[in-house]
Amino acid sequence: MFQDFQEIQSIQDKASQDELNKLVLENQEKLEQLRRIQVVQNMYFNSLSILETQPQQERSIQTQYQFEQDIMVESTASTEDFLNPQRWPTDEIRARYIPQEAYVFEPAPEDALIRIDKCQQRMIFHKSMQYLPEEQKYYDDFQKYLTTNNLVLPEGYDDDEMMVQRFLEGNQWKFKECYESILVHQRFLNSFPTELNAFKLYEEELNKGYCYVYKRDKSFRPIFVLNVAKLKQCKIPHEQVLQMSTYFVQYLITRALIPGKIENWLSIVDMKGVGITEIPKNLMKAITKPLQTLFKGRLYRLHVINAQWTIKIVWKVVKKVVDPFTVKKFVICDDQPIKELSKLIDLNNLEKRFGGNLDDKTDNFFPPQLI
Structure with a gap:
């Protein structure tokens, strides 16, 4: 990883501004990883400085605590992973919010589908759910609508989470309104990361x-x-x-x-x-x-x-x-x-x-x- 950093630094010294901009775009993810490593390094070296001024037992406890607190602040408040809610966080981050027993929880029928008389409203849309025949028909007809009108769904709306079905029902099965709502939602997601x-x-x-x-x-x-x-x-x-x-x-x-x-x-x-x-x-x-x-x-x-x-x-x-x-x-x-x-x-x-x-x-x- 540090070899990669030296390589980028060497190229940076020689490249023109236009070339540099291009390189930054091409290596954006790598640079972000390096930035995070540098943040952790800085925290580590800052914590070491405390060792010179405190008694051994006291400073070891305080340094470890401060280092852990700084790492937690970095991972929860100042990284793009925290600021960008469209990016799915790591399992470690999600573990702070989701209890383990929730992963083995099986939703009741009324959690997934609300029924009143002959009408129903879906609440869980994941592909693992058993869809009703009429829901499947709306989905199939919407796919035909997209093909007929040369429209393409953005990535991430027709996968296992079935966001497309969520927008179909939310727009009362109106295909044009559904597609437009999906585009609005995509623009919303693309507005992140928040500064x-x-x-x-x-x-x-x-x-x-x-x-x-x-x-x-x-x-x-x-x-x-x-x-x-x-x-x-x-x-x-x-x-x-x-x-x-x-x-x-x-x-x-x-x-x-x-x-x-x-x-x-x-x-x-x-x-x-x-x-x-x-x-x-x-x-x-x-x-x-x-x-x-x-x-x-x-x-x-x-x-x-x-x-x-x-x-x-x-x-x-x-x-x-x-x-x-x-x-x-x-x-x-x-x-x-x-x-x-x-x-x-x-x-x-x-x-x-x-x-x-x-x-x-x-x-x-x-x-x-x-x-």
Whole structure:
């Protein structure tokens, strides 16, 4: 590896600027690997400097701890692997967010497919699922549509994860809209990696606790919490909120979910102390919009708790005219939300303020604690 570095350095001294740019592009991945090695080397040599000024026993413990902490910070906060949520992270990184028992978990039929009367809505799209005949027909017809119109799907949408099927159902089986949505999603993914300065802003905002993910439900789905009272205090521009929320959701998809087993999350919206006229509608729209346009079929259930009576009355009217799947997904809880929440969440994974046994989350909201 260090021979490669010397070779690149030698060429760099002789090449013109145009040639150098070309070489950098051709060797980008190699250079990134070298950069990471150099970062670790620098950490190591910095840790060695401590040895000269501290007693042997004390410095060995502190140096090892500091070195491990620096490595952890590098691997979780400043590398492209962390900043680029479109890139699937290593098993070591995912192990921080996914418990081992989740890998042997088998989703129940209702986890994979919601059925209401003669209608159904798929929640797990992986190729390992048993698709219904009508779903397979839509898929086959869409392939014919692509061929007839000389269209090609971007890479990664027609593999084992079956993203194409997710976008088909999310667009009510409308082929043109489905294809356009896929292109929008691809452009979104290609907008990463996020610049480090932008990430630092996201990290600061996500640690304010107005939206965070904490623990998992009984089917290992991450639990997403939106604190509307805290959201009202958010001061950053709505466009940045939109960018941050899309980054965070894609970050969860690559680190907290398992295709074919866990492909959704459960949400709790806490309305405590917020009246219907105080809801920051534009901010909430900025957070929820990407869920509707970019992340089809990712929300399994949404529980609204501590809602004032006016909100409950409005929902009673609205749910009479919306589709049955929306009614099933959106639950306006009464004064005892634990009755609904405990159906899907173990009390040991539910915060005390929601009626569970888990200590309330008050700090260190990001990166999310899921294990």
